[in-house]
Amino acid sequence: MRNTEKFGLVSLPIFIILYLAFTIQVHVTLADNYVPTENILLSCGGPPVTTDTDGRKWTTDVGSKYLSATGNSKTSKAATQDPSVPKVPYLNARVFYKNFTYSIPIVAGRKFVRLYFNPASYAGLNPSDGIFSVTVGSYTLLKNFSAAQTAKAMNCAFLVKEYSINVDGATLNISFAPSTKAPKAYAFVNGIEIVSMPDIYGSTDGTLEIVGQKSPFYIGNSTALENIYRLNVGGYPISPSHDTGLYRRWEDDLLYIYGAADGVSYSGYPNMMIQYPPSMPTYVAPLDVYSSARSMEPNAQINVNYNLNWVFSVDSGFSYLVRLHFCEIRSIITRINQVVFDIFLYNQTAESQMDVIGWAGVKLGAAGKNGVPVYKDYVVIIPNGSPQQDMWLELHPNTVEKPTHYDVILNGVEIFKVNDSNGNLAGLNPISDVTNPIRDRPPSGDGKIKSRKAIIIGGVSCGIVLVLVIGFFLIAASHRWHGKDSSARVVSLGWHQELERGFTKNLCRHFSFAEINTATKNFDEALLLGVGGFGKVYKGEIDGGATKVAMKRGNPQSDQGVHEFQTEIEMLSKLRHHHLVSLIGYCEENCEMILVYDYMSHGTLREHLYKTQKPPLPWKRRLEICIGAARGLHYLHTGAKYTIIHRDVKTTNILLDENWVAKVSDFGLSKLSPTLDNTHVTTVVKGSFGYMDPEYFLLQQLTTKSDVYSFGVVLFEILCARPVLDPTLPEEEVSLAEWAAHCHKIGILDQIIDPHLKGKIAPECFKRFAKTAVRCVADQGIDRPSMDEVLWNLEFSVLLQDSANESHKGIGSKIHIEEVPFVPNKWKDDLDASPTFDGHRESTC
Ligand SMILES: *[C@@H]1O[C@H](CO)[C@@H](O)[C@H](O)[C@H]1NC(C)=O
Ligand SMILES: *[C@@H]1O[C@H](CO)[C@@H](O)[C@H](O)[C@H]1NC(C)=O
Ligand SMILES: *[C@@H]1O[C@H](CO)[C@@H](O)[C@H](O)[C@H]1NC(C)=O
Ligand SMILES: *[C@@H]1O[C@H](CO)[C@@H](O)[C@H](O)[C@H]1NC(C)=O
Ligand SMILES: *[C@@H]1O[C@H](CO)[C@@H](O)[C@H](O)[C@H]1NC(C)=O
Numbered sequence: 081m082r083n084t085e086k087f088g089l090v091s092l093p094i095f096i097i098l099y100l101a102f103t104i105q106v107h108v109t110l111a112d113n114y115v116p117t118e119n120i121l122l123s124c125g126g127p128p129v130t131t132d133t134d135g136r137k138w139t140t141d142v143g144s145k146y147l148s149a150t151g152n153s154k155t156s157k158a159a160t161q162d163p164s165v166p167k168v169p170y171l172n173a174r175v176f177y178k179n180f181t182y183s184i185p186i187v188a189g190r191k192f193v194r195l196y197f198n199p200a201s202y203a204g205l206n207p208s209d210g211i212f213s214v215t216v217g218s219y220t221l222l223k224n225f226s227a228a229q230t231a232k233a234m235n236c237a238f239l240v241k242e243y244s245i246n247v248d249g250a251t252l253n254i255s256f257a258p259s260t261k262a263p264k265a266y267a268f269v270n271g272i273e274i275v276s277m278p279d280i281y282g283s284t285d286g287t288l289e290i291v292g293q294k295s296p297f298y299i300g301n302s303t304a305l306e307n308i309y310r311l312n313v314g315g316y317p318i319s320p321s322h323d324t325g326l327y328r329r330w331e332d333d334l335l336y337i338y339g340a341a342d343g344v345s346y347s348g349y350p351n352m353m354i355q356y357p358p359s360m361p362t363y364v365a366p367l368d369v370y371s372s373a374r375s376m377e378p379n380a381q382i383n384v385n386y387n388l389n390w391v392f393s394v395d396s397g398f399s400y401l402v403r404l405h406f407c408e409i410r411s412i413i414t415r416i417n418q419v420v421f422d423i424f425l426y427n428q429t430a431e432s433q434m435d436v437i438g439w440a441g442v443k444l445g446a447a448g449k450n451g452v453p454v455y456k457d458y459v460v461i462i463p464n465g466s467p468q469q470d471m472w473l474e475l476h477p478n479t480v481e482k483p484t485h486y487d488v489i490l491n492g493v494e495i496f497k498v499n500d501s502n503g504n505l506a507g508l509n510p511i512s513d514v515t516n517p518i519r520d521r522p523p524s525g526d527g528k529i530k531s532r533k534a535i536i537i538g539g540v541s542c543g544i545v546l547v548l549v550i551g552f553f554l555i556a557a558s559h560r561w562h563g564k565d566s567s568a569r570v571v572s573l574g575w576h577q578e579l580e581r582g583f584t585k586n587l588c589r590h591f592s593f594a595e596i597n598t599a600t601k602n603f604d605e606a607l608l609l610g611v612g613g614f615g616k617v618y619k620g621e622i623d624g625g626a627t628k629v630a631m632k633r634g635n636p637q638s639d640q641g642v643h644e645f646q647t648e649i650e651m652l653s654k655l656r657h658h659h660l661v662s663l664i665g666y667c668e669e670n671c672e673m674i675l676v677y678d679y680m681s682h683g684t685l686r687e688h689l690y691k692t693q694k695p696p697l698p699w700k701r702r703l704e705i706c707i708g709a710a711r712g713l714h715y716l717h718t719g720a721k722y723t724i725i726h727r728d729v730k731t732t733n734i735l736l737d738e739n740w741v742a743k744v745s746d747f748g749l750s751k752l753s754p755t756l757d758n759t760h761v762t763t764v765v766k767g768s769f770g771y772m773d774p775e776y777f778l779l780q781q782l783t784t785k786s787d788v789y790s791f792g793v794v795l796f797e798i799l800c801a802r803p804v805l806d807p808t809l810p811e812e813e814v815s816l817a818e819w820a821a822h823c824h825k826i827g828i829l830d831q832i833i834d835p836h837l838k839g840k841i842a843p844e845c846f847k848r849f850a851k852t853a854v855r856c857v858a859d860q861g862i863d864r865p866s867m868d869e870v871l872w873n874l875e876f877s878v879l880l881q882d883s884a885n886e887s888h889k890g891i892g893s894k895i896h897i898e899e900v901p902f903v904p905n906k907w908k909d910d911l912d913a914s915p916t917f918d919g920h921r922e923s924t925c
């Protein structure tokens with residue numbers, strides 16, 4: 081059932097961590113995974129056996145029985161290797177100058193065929209000459225396909241194409257044919273994956289209906305499908321080895337949400353028993369998909385006035401199978417007619433009065449209840465038109481049925497292209513969209529029109545790297561954990577969700593000065609939120625009060641001038657991340673420079689630390705804030721196409737939203753760096769004193785490690801709750817970073833921490849946290865950890881805190897996190913004597 085051997089990275093430390101994770105589990109039923117007969121991973125032109133970042137083993141195609149005429153092909157290593165592209169299977173490729181067929185013996189039946197492409201230069205060839213077609217039996221999967229052009233249009237470094245094909249015979253033939261139209265054309269592929277699959281996407285479960293036509297549609301053995309989107313809505317990405325044995329990759333949905341009104345996401349909802357209906361195989365979708373969801377805000381008045389929207393770019397002239405996954409995971413929603421909503425696809429009504437509890441009842445053959453996963457399939461026909469069109473998925477509360485809550489819910493989406501009558505699945509190569517895609521919401525449903533920014537992404541799924549680190553293990557680990565003897569899976573981390581996303585396109589809204597004036601009531605001083613280097617920040621409301629925003633009004637006399645204004649727009653409009661503050665738009669009119677952001681109701685982190693009337697933040701919350709901010713920075717450093725150095729990391733640039741989610745802000749000083757850590761940008765020194773990397777200050781060489789230094793100072797500031805520079809103190813104490821590092825060295829750091837935290841930090845957690853902070857403020861960048869490591873250590877600190885709390889929790893007693901006894905002497909123990917849980921000790925702390 082479970083395959084330990086596949087996960088080479090499972091080791092004792094991880095075992096222990098998963099064990100800890102299990103002790104803080106949520107209640108989910110165990111899902112049985114599918115066990116594929118065939119599970120073939122071919123690394124084309126690669127080394128004999130390699131393991132990818134997901135722990136799956138690839139074997140080379142060199143000398144394999146699958147190749148016939150190798151003379152027509154050549155193996156080659158990518159001439160350049162983008163550091164964000166995983167080596168397996170993308171480093172090596174097989175290049176074909178003539179038609180070439182892989183013949184893979186299999187058992188007849190339906191298979192997932194996944195093709196992996198990294199459009200680099202191979203064997204001295206120009207990537208843009210890689211134009212070819214791929215066929216399997218009577219199906220054309222790709223035609224006149226340019227991986228380079230597709231990847232460029234999508235801002236991806238590499239691509240994975242997934243098909244589902246029923247194979248009658250005993251051989252699966254995959255044929256590559258270089259284009260006959262282009263004289264220098266060649267074909268290539270980096271990896272081929274074949275996984276047998278059950279027939280879960282066919283018409284077996286009743287007839288499918290075409291949206292807007294009420295006519296039936298049949299998907300059977302002769303239909304081939306191409307998966308183009310697969311999203312874990314409101315949740316984290318799921319890597320193939322964490323799927324249900326089908327090795328599908330689930331992305332999160334953030335990039336596809338249309339507009340700033342992205343509702344509320346519920347992730348890993350606790351205390352909810354998730355129970356699949358008996359008629360539904362548990363491998364249809366993983367529990368992680370059903371245990372996270374997105375719904376609307378708690379305000380019914382706002383909800384009736386908008387739709388929760390996602391936009392998917394699809395190829396014209398094809399039919400699409402759209403599968404929506406639902407599971408009501410909110411404990412207050414238990415009965416029918418509490419949440420009822422309408423579903424629109426491609427501007428047509430796909431479903432009116434969707435009631436997830438009601439549908440669960442149908443599937444159970446009993447009274448509906450929450451915690452029951454269900455799904456619904458729809459077929460959408462996209463007529464001919466421009467090469468790609470947008471398919472909108474819109475959910476709107478149904479008011480006709482007068483449900484008790486005006487709300488909607490969605491847990492997952494899968495979209496498949498269906499082969500046309502010629503057996504073709506290939507569309508035209510997408511073209512980079514250089515225009516600024518500011519568009520209006522579609523006028524469907526009874527929602528009012530609101531102008532929103534959109535994200536347009538090409539129709540192929542971008543490979544997402546899921547690096548194996550421990551983190552968001554709770555849900556993922558617990559339901560796969562089956563007693564001591566069972567195989568523990570290495571669980572992927574949510575914060576890698578943005579890796580390899582690349583920049584999304586510029587999606588900034590333009591405001592008129594009049595709109596800004598209305599929103600801020602003529603820059604009413606009563607709405608003033610603060611004053612920064614750039615100018616004053618006001619609170620405002622746009623879209624008729626539906627959205628609260630913060631408006632930063634540039635001060636023409638400010639030394640942070642036009643350049644910073646433009647940098648901020650440039651940077652933020654291309655980036656989107658849960659832990660970066662979102663720029664909604666800007667106004668550049670009447671010599672005014674105004675930036676409009678999402679409003680962060682809890683303000684800056686600083687104002688919760690010291691010199692404040694606000695209640696002190698509990699330790700656990702501080703840790704979560706640190707992790708959030710670290711994720712934001714980690715994303716800047718590695719998640720986008722280019723490395724971005726923030727340059728001004730400090731507690732006033734870490735903002736907190738109404739749920740205390742930390743968001744990194746203020747990109748006015750940010751710099752793009754050509755590659756990762758090993759190079760630097762030489763630049764005029766800017767930043768804030770007290771946080772500034774001494775190496776950068778001396779050498780004027782900026783690297784991501786400069787941000788790590790500043791972040792280390794932030795960690796100490798959070799721990800000690802004092803200003804980073806306090807000239808009123810004795811000389812050796814003025815600089816927090818130096819003083820804290822000194823105190824750590826002589827073992828008295830616990831004496832200078834925030835008095836509110838005394839006795840509330842678990843000793844192991846404190847050790848880990850302090851050591852991380854100390855390493856961040858090392859004099860030389862080379863001695864500092866990367867944000868990746870920092871994040872890992874912070875995650876680990878939380879785990880240590882939680883496990884300390886757990887171990888103090890007797891049966892039936894409830895010990896609050898703040899009540900863990902404090903044992904100061906233990907901290908002074910030799911830190912290195914502590915057991916290594918992570919196998920990272922040398923390189924991390
Ligand atoms: C479809 O294929 C499967 C396996 O190849 C077979 O068992 C099933 O009978 C086929 N269905 C139809 C309708 O031909
Ligand atoms: C093939 O693709 C290239 C690049 O997208 C395009 O310029 C060309 O027109 C296409 N040719 C055909 C026959 O579709
Ligand atoms: C696959 O290719 C082999 C050799 O090229 C051929 O003999 C065989 O008939 C093909 N099988 C199918 C199902 O097309
Ligand atoms: C190569 O394959 C393509 C597409 O399948 C076909 O049109 C072409 O005739 C083939 N060329 C040769 C030389 O077999
Ligand atoms: C898909 O292709 C198969 C085989 O070429 C064909 O029989 C079938 O009708 C096609 N499906 C659709 C929906 O056109």
Ligand SMILES: *[C@@H]1O[C@H](CO)[C@@H](O)[C@H](O)[C@H]1NC(C)=O
Nearest residue numbers: 426427472519520521522523
């Ligand atoms: C759906 O509505 C959007 C927004 O008004 C519009 O841009 C799009 O063209 C519409 N799509 C179709 C197929 O009518």
